Amino acid sequence: MFSVTVRDHMMVAHSFRGEVFGPAQRLHGATFIVDATFRRRELDEDNIVVDIARAAEELSLVVSAFNLRNLDEDPDLAGINTTTEALAKVIADRLAERVRAGALGEGARGLAGISVTLHESHIAWASYERPL
Numbered sequence: 001m002f003s004v005t006v007r008d009h010m011m012v013a014h015s016f017r018g019e020v021f022g023p024a025q026r027l028h029g030a031t032f033i034v035d036a037t038f039r040r041r042e043l044d045e046d047n048i049v050v051d052i053a054r055a056a057e058e059l060s061l062v063v064s065a066f067n068l069r070n071l072d073e074d075p076d077l078a079g080i081n082t083t084t085e086a087l088a089k090v091i092a093d094r095l096a097e098r099v100r101a102g103a104l105g106e107g108a109r110g111l112a113g114i115s116v117t118l119h120e121s122h123i124a125w126a127s128y129e130r131p132l
Contacts, residue, residue, distance in 0.1 A: 001112065004049040005037040006056040014071040014082045021081075029071070032084070033119040034063055036095055045109040054104045062094045076085045084118045088128035090118040096132055 015027045033050055036059045038050045066074075071082045094116050099108050115129040 001039050001041055001103065002043055002049045003037050003039045004052055004055060004084055005034075005035050006052060006059050008034045008059050009049045010034060010063045010067040012069060012071050012082075014068055016081050016083070018081065027070070030084075030120065032087070033121070034091065035117040036091070037115040037117070038104075038111050039107070039113045039115070040111050043108075045111055046107060048107070050104055050108045055109075057061060058095060058103055059091075060099045062091055062098070065094075085125040085128065086121050086122075088116045089130075091118075092128045092130050094101070096130060099132060 011029065012031050012032045013027055016024050016026070036055065038055055040049050043049065066087075070108070071087075072076050080090075091131050095116070096126060098104060099111060099114070102109075104111075111132045113129060113131045115124055117127040117128055119125040
């Protein structure tokens, strides 16, 4: 399996519901480094997994929808505890939609999967991986 990873970042505000979150139930900020990894079994006819520039542009587009925003106020995230894990899934699903829409080019239709990792700090991160 071949892979290409691109990186971006976002700063958000959010709060959590549930006693398990302790003080994080209050509104707080988080900064995430976001890695999106695109995978395919064989390289395409241009000998690439995906165009890196297009992948970076699409990740930036997806991440910008959250950057410098209070996620508690986002109607698309209503009722979701926007944990690191949940945000990784939301971003992966949105990237998958962009692939299906052709935003990463026709060659990207041969991708096998996407994995998104959100680095919450230098010692903690969470990922979500999905097939395409």
